[in-house]
Amino acid sequence: MIAAAVTKDVALLLRDRGALISLFLLPIVFIVVFGSMFRFGGDSGKPRPIAVWYAAGGPGEKIVKTLDATPGFRAEVLASADDVRAGVAKETYPAGLIVPARGLVELSIDLGAPVQVRGPVEGALTGVVMRALAPVDLSAMPPLVEAVTPPGIASPMKNISSFQVTVPGNAVLFGFFIALTVAMAFTGERRTGTWRRLLAAPVPRSHALLATLIPYYLVGITQLAFLFGIGAAAFGMQVAGSLAALVVLSLAVSLCAVSLGFLMAAIGGSEKQLGGIGSVVLLVMGMLGGCMFPRAFMPQFMKSIGLGVPHGWALDGYYAVLVREGTTVADVAPSIAALLAFAALFAGLGLALFRFER
Amino acid sequence: MTAAALSLRGLGKDYGARTAVGAIDLDVVRGECLGLLGPNGAGKTTTISMASGVVTPTRGTVAIGGVELARDPRGAKQKLGLVPQELAIYEELSALQNLAYFGALYGLAGKTLADRIAWALGVVGLRDRAGEQVKRYSGGMKRRINLAAGLLHEPELLILDEPTVGVDPQSRNHIFETVRDLNARGMTVIYTTHYMEEVEALCDRVAIVDAGAIVATGTVAELIAAHAGKGVELELAGEPAAIDRAAAAAAAHGTVARDGGTLRVVPAGGLAPVIAAVEEAGAAIARIQSRQASLESAFLALTGKTLRDAP
Numbered sequence A: 001m002i003a004a005a006v007t008k009d010v011a012l013l014l015r016d017r018g019a020l021i022s023l024f025l026l027p028i029v030f031i032v033v034f035g036s037m038f039r040f041g042g043d044s045g046k047p048r049p050i051a052v053w054y055a056a057g058g059p060g061e062k063i064v065k066t067l068d069a070t071p072g073f074r075a076e077v078l079a080s081a082d083d084v085r086a087g088v089a090k091e092t093y094p095a096g097l098i099v100p101a102r103g104l105v106e107l108s109i110d111l112g113a114p115v116q117v118r119g120p121v122e123g124a125l126t127g128v129v130m131r132a133l134a135p136v137d138l139s140a141m142p143p144l145v146e147a148v149t150p151p152g153i154a155s156p157m158k159n160i161s162s163f164q165v166t167v168p169g170n171a172v173l174f175g176f177f178i179a180l181t182v183a184m185a186f187t188g189e190r191r192t193g194t195w196r197r198l199l200a201a202p203v204p205r206s207h208a209l210l211a212t213l214i215p216y217y218l219v220g221i222t223q224l225a226f227l228f229g230i231g232a233a234a235f236g237m238q239v240a241g242s243l244a245a246l247v248v249l250s251l252a253v254s255l256c257a258v259s260l261g262f263l264m265a266a267i268g269g270s271e272k273q274l275g276g277i278g279s280v281v282l283l284v285m286g287m288l289g290g291c292m293f294p295r296a297f298m299p300q301f302m303k304s305i306g307l308g309v310p311h312g313w314a315l316d317g318y319y320a321v322l323v324r325e326g327t328t329v330a331d332v333a334p335s336i337a338a339l340l341a342f343a344a345l346f347a348g349l350g351l352a353l354f355r356f357e358r
Numbered sequence B: 001m002t003a004a005a006l007s008l009r010g011l012g013k014d015y016g017a018r019t020a021v022g023a024i025d026l027d028v029v030r031g032e033c034l035g036l037l038g039p040n041g042a043g044k045t046t047t048i049s050m051a052s053g054v055v056t057p058t059r060g061t062v063a064i065g066g067v068e069l070a071r072d073p074r075g076a077k078q079k080l081g082l083v084p085q086e087l088a089i090y091e092e093l094s095a096l097q098n099l100a101y102f103g104a105l106y107g108l109a110g111k112t113l114a115d116r117i118a119w120a121l122g123v124v125g126l127r128d129r130a131g132e133q134v135k136r137y138s139g140g141m142k143r144r145i146n147l148a149a150g151l152l153h154e155p156e157l158l159i160l161d162e163p164t165v166g167v168d169p170q171s172r173n174h175i176f177e178t179v180r181d182l183n184a185r186g187m188t189v190i191y192t193t194h195y196m197e198e199v200e201a202l203c204d205r206v207a208i209v210d211a212g213a214i215v216a217t218g219t220v221a222e223l224i225a226a227h228a229g230k231g232v233e234l235e236l237a238g239e240p241a242a243i244d245r246a247a248a249a250a251a252a253h254g255t256v257a258r259d260g261g262t263l264r265v266v267p268a269g270g271l272a273p274v275i276a277a278v279e280e281a282g283a284a285i286a287r288i289q290s291r292q293a294s295l296e297s298a299f300l301a302l303t304g305k306t307l308r309d310a311p
């Protein structure tokens, strides 16, 4: 009977162009658009070019040498100070250094850029100049600071691409949209009267619920597999951690999404209301959870709010699996547990509110 | 004696403060066709829904073929086929896909399912278009597939809730003939409709439902003999206000249904007090016509309503 329900619901979904587009096509479009908007880390392997001009007889050559020796940067010497300024203004270079024969070195950088973007470059270049101009040879000094990853965090993989972020972000955002499909399916069954037929049939009422929920759970899993599959095949998304962790997380995400859909169906409302209010709710949850803009870049307050929605937990788990080498199922256990807790909460509320007869 | 095909005892349903169905007692004999007649909102659908396990009754019991619905829902429901009032079909799917799903709900699979689908499609005459999406069907064809979906498991008892509503005469005849055939082959049928002539032609027995209660049961002939016969139709002339007063006055002396300037009256005693009351109210009687004894006049006498002018 469940198998027949799966066959029926899949056939219905295949006839529903709107649902197919919003579950399978739209996320791909979003992955591409967002993927090309954020280029963070996209070129992290290559050192960034810094424009430099220096007057003869000054400390310029020393600065260029120090800059070339600094990981992540290389110097590009231009013909004039104005060339350096023009290059920075045109964003050909993230910053430039203009070194006169004596006196203050000019750091050419867009002071209007957000401090998160500008700060590291500014700090690094100031350090370069200081080291080059120091009266003693600082490179001969013993190191004062050592960077170490704390235990408990696996080291991130090399060559993180933006798709490493936009694929899971949109997979979670649109994965939760299956909730809308579930809620609409219940409303549609009630509207047409097929729900009556189901209740009149010799199947327990619990089976009547499962007959609507299980097919969409399977569709949800298929959707996530499709999105991560395309992410890997077409956008070079890599899985640094274990595949098993990715699978278990995805099973939990779909379960949570279908439970949310059941809760939405139990709360009720017409198909129109669901389409309007429901999709806004899902979008806001997605935003808070960091699906569009990663929570890592949010202020602390917003970061914690993101853990109030399942999306935030799902993404924490996915980022760990995709980016940190050696991530196992146990490493993402907090995310999985949180997703299952949300699923239980949604399903429990849904069961309390759901009316078989209206 | 074998158990009744359907037996309702004290069956009732409240929605909040409103009682949709009071406490119905009804026995449907095996093999009969019982017509369920009643004006809009009388409680027909609610009664049928309780009998088929779709709605949980507030009070009373249901037994289908001797199996109590509350005690063994699976066993009871297996004996019953429901054709809901609305088109309970997935219009995006083909007739075949629909029937395959609904058949599976009754535990049918494999060759049995395929055979039953072919049979049901044959019964409703839709075999050649079974692969098409239902939304491309005509209104009448949709009604026929709605009927087929209730037949797949060859139920002992078939309950049809207004199966011919909003259907062209040709399809109506088809559905009507189909039900008659099924009944002739031994299937017990409960048939709800607003069309008096369908009930007269099809049903052995009629139960008239009004305001959540069964107000009369019997054969068509019995109901006519007991409740109809003395009906008259008064065509009135005069101001609308006078006709209003006349209708109210006549109601004191019999059952009255009003259709514009025409009053259909089944007098409680003689006709004379009715006429006197109407004239006293200031309305002029343009024409008096005695109405033939029919199920319709019995219905009017029992419910004070005409069936057809129901919206």
Ligand SMILES: Nc1ncnc2c1ncn2[C@@H]1O[C@H](COP(=O)(O)OP(=O)(O)OP(=O)(O)O)[C@@H](O)[C@H]1O
Binding pocket: A358, B015, B019, B020, B021, B038, B039, B040, B041, B042, B043, B044, B045, B046, B047, B085
């Ligand atoms: N789910 C419900 N909630 C509240 N009231 C209801 C519900 N279903 C039915 N009712 C009320 O119960 C009464 C009987 O309704 P029902 O649908 O059984 O009538 P019916 O005889 O089938 O009418 P019709 O000929 O229009 O189909 C009506 O007053 C209706 O408003």
Ligand SMILES: [Mg+2]
Binding pocket: B044, B045, B046, B085, B161
């Ligand atoms: Mg009804």
